[in-house]
Amino acid sequence: MRLDFVRMFIDSTTELFQEVIGPAVNVKSVSVKPSPVAGRDVLTIIGLTGESQGRVIFDMDMYTAIQLAGCMLGEMSPGMTPLVRSSIAELASMAIGQAISRINDSGTRLKMSPPIVITGANLVSYDQCFETLVAPIATAYGEVRINITIQDLN
Amino acid sequence: MESSVDIGPASPATLTCLIVDDSAFARFHLKRLIQSMDNVQPSEAANGTEAISEYRRLKPDFVLMDIVMPGLEGVETVRRICETDPFARVIMISSVSHEEKVKEAMEAGARYFLPKPVTPGQLRKAIDEVLKTNRA
Numbered sequence: 001m002r003l004d005f006v007r008m009f010i011d012s013t014t015e016l017f018q019e020v021i022g023p024a025v026n027v028k029s030v031s032v033k034p035s036p037v038a039g040r041d042v043l044t045i046i047g048l049t050g051e052s053q054g055r056v057i058f059d060m061d062m063y064t065a066i067q068l069a070g071c072m073l074g075e076m077s078p079g080m081t082p083l084v085r086s087s088i089a090e091l092a093s094m095a096i097g098q099a100i101s102r103i104n105d106s107g108t109r110l111k112m113s114p115p116i117v118i119t120g121a122n123l124v125s126y127d128q129c130f131e132t133l134v135a136p137i138a139t140a141y142g143e144v145r146i147n148i149t150i151q152d153l154n
Numbered sequence: 155m156e157s158s159v160d161i162g163p164a165s166p167a168t169l170t171c172l173i174v175d176d177s178a179f180a181r182f183h184l185k186r187l188i189q190s191m192d193n194v195q196p197s198e199a200a201n202g203t204e205a206i207s208e209y210r211r212l213k214p215d216f217v218l219m220d221i222v223m224p225g226l227e228g229v230e231t232v233r234r235i236c237e238t239d240p241f242a243r244v245i246m247i248s249s250v251s252h253e254e255k256v257k258e259a260m261e262a263g264a265r266y267f268l269p270k271p272v273t274p275g276q277l278r279k280a281i282d283e284v285l286k287t288n289r290a
Contacts, residue, residue, distance in 0.1 A: 020271055072179065086178035093177070093222065094270045097249025101269075104252035112250065114176060114224050 001032075001131055002052055002150045005103055005110075009056060009148050010135045012099035020091065021071045022140055030135045039147075041065070041121060042080075044092040047113035048100075054150035058092045062119070064142030071141070080119055089115040169194045169285075170212060174205040174231065175220040175247075180270075184218055184247070187277055194281075202226025202234075209235050209242070216284050219264070221248035221255065229255075229262045236263030243284040247272055 010030070039059035048054045060068075062080060069087035070076040077084045093115045103110050135146045171194050173184045181198050188196040197212055199205040203226055209217065217235070221228035228246060235242050244266075246259045251269035259267055265287055266280045 016271075069179075073182070083178055083182060086180075086182075090177045090179040094249040097222070097251070097270065100250055101252035101255070104254060112222060114222055 001133060002152060003133075005052065005099070005108075005150050006133050006135075006148050008099040008102050009096060010137075010146060012102065013095040013135075013146055014137060016091070016095040016098060017137060017139060017144075020094070021068055030133060033132050033134055033147075040145075041119060042088060043118045044088055045116045045118065046092060046096050048110055048150055049113070050110040051108050052110055052150050052152050054148070056092070056096055056149075057147040058088075058144055059147065060088075060144045061142055064139070064144065067141035068139065068144075085117045085119070089117045169216070170214040171196045172199060172205065172208055172212060172214040172217045173197070174199045174202070174217060174223075174228070176200055176223040177220070180220060180247075184272070184277075187272070187274055188218075190274070191278075191281075202228065202231035205231050206234055210238070213239075216243040216245060216281060218245050218247050221246060221250055221259065229259050229264075232259065232264050233262040241288060243287060245280045245284055 039057065041062040042060050042065040044058040046056045048056065065088050066077055066080065066084055068091060069084040072087045072091065073083065096112055100110055100112050131149065133148045135148070137144045137146065171188055173181050173188070173196055175181050175184070181200070185196050185198065188194050197208060197214065199208045201223055205219070219228045219232055228248065232244050232246070235244065240263070242263060244264045246264045246267045247270060248255070249270040251267065256267045265284045268276055268280050
């Protein structure tokens with residue numbers, strides 16, 4: 001696990017959340033869990049490729065997703081509309097994009113895939129069996145967990 | 155996040171803008187910012203292929219272009235647009251903004267680069283800058 005990159009993902013997500021959805025954001029404990037990762041109602045998945053490889057999954061409750069999107073859109077949505085899904089995807093994309101930029105500027109080539117949002121009850125990501133680092137972020141609208149797996153290819 | 159923006163004193167005619175992003179939220183947000191400007195008419199494209207076709211059809215005064223998109227990525231889309239119109243005014247807007255990517259985008263023909271999230275002030279400044287550049 002590239003813990004230095006993991007730190008960059010957590011920091012960039014915290015900073016981005018503070019900028020876009022407000023100051024009530026802080027990282028609590030960080031834990032390591034075996035894959036697969038049990039998620040909540042809404043998963044946003046971003047693949048990482050390049051000199052390191054892995055993926056980042058944001059998971060949150062439906063309520064949190066709708067509230068976060070409402071904050072970004074400037075208006076509340078009645079439910080999980082396509083625009084809400086897109087807002088959640090964009091939030092994750094901006095957070096991970098900033099970390100990817102820092103990692104590339106520090107000398108490691110890394111690319112991200114466009115985000116994919118999946119919704120449902122008690123979603124589980126059956127991934128390759130790499131350890132996953134889980135960082136909960138508290139927001140005014142509920143907790144968002146970042147599940148990060150990243151390994152060097154060599 | 156919204157405010158009224160004057161993009162220049164000598165722009166009585168309506169300007170046209172093409173917003174290219176696979177994210178419906180990003181298009182929504184940028185369109186809202188653009189519509190707060192008095193004299194800019196936005197159009198949209200959700201991917202690189204659609205952007206090339208819409209650019210040819212509309213010949214917009216400027217383009218707001220994302221980088222990370224499924225299929226044809228933003229930098230390659232700019233390259234193809236600029237092959238047919240070297241005077242295209244393209245502003246790249248992306249969450250991926252490392253030095254190498256910015257350089258790649260500018261070499262492809264982009265005139266300006268903005269990291270996401272974009273504020274109204276940043277967008278106004280970028281549009282002001284690209285509108286100063288020549289157009290065939």
